Amino acid sequence: AEADVPYAAIGRAVSIKVDAYKDRNFGGTVSAVNPAIDPNSRSATVEALIENGDNALRAGMFISANITREGGTPGVFVPKAAVAADPTTQSYRVFVIQDGLAHLKVVQLGNEEGDFQQILSGLTGDETVATSNLDQLFEGAKVVS
Incomplete structure (x- = not known):
């Protein structure tokens, strides 16, 4: 999975x-x-x-x-490319793609593992996240995969 x-x-x-x-x-x-x-x-x-x-x-x-998960950190992970820093609010955000639309989620970051970032809050782990063109996305933007 x-x-x-x-x-x-x-x-x-x-x-x-x-x-x-x-x-x-x-x-x-x-x-x-x-x-x-x-x-x-x-x-x-x-x-x-x-x-x-x-x-x-x-x-x-x-x-x-x-x-074997030894040494791994349990939790929700997303590719690092999916996480964007918002300097205005000093927070981190991820765009979740649902029904062809982008939805902004503010997330709290945890540990990094390789090319993945742990998400402590803001996501459930069942979402599809955007990993490119984050600077062009906004709440409700149409996304074509």
Whole structure:
């Protein structure tokens, strides 16, 4: 899910469960993270190198993967490019895109993780945010994706 993207970092541990081996876990590490989010599924592609010395894992098997969140900060994260400083009010703002319109949200910032910024208040985590042309957006502006 999009909210999990900040935890998908190269080198993080991955645990794999396979339907065919219900009593066995496979381990590995994240080897690549596609920076693009799929607009339909709101997910990102993550590649991992999995330990498979006995060749038990086969192409086409259904798996469940969990990325270890150790060292990560829980919460709502958005790309840093989505956050704009407002010097007039000394606050930070994010434009949420809903039904093709931009809506201004004032947010409180938390920690940074890589290219992502934690949002402590102002967003729920289910929103779609604008990441470009922020200086041209205003409340109610039409947005074409």
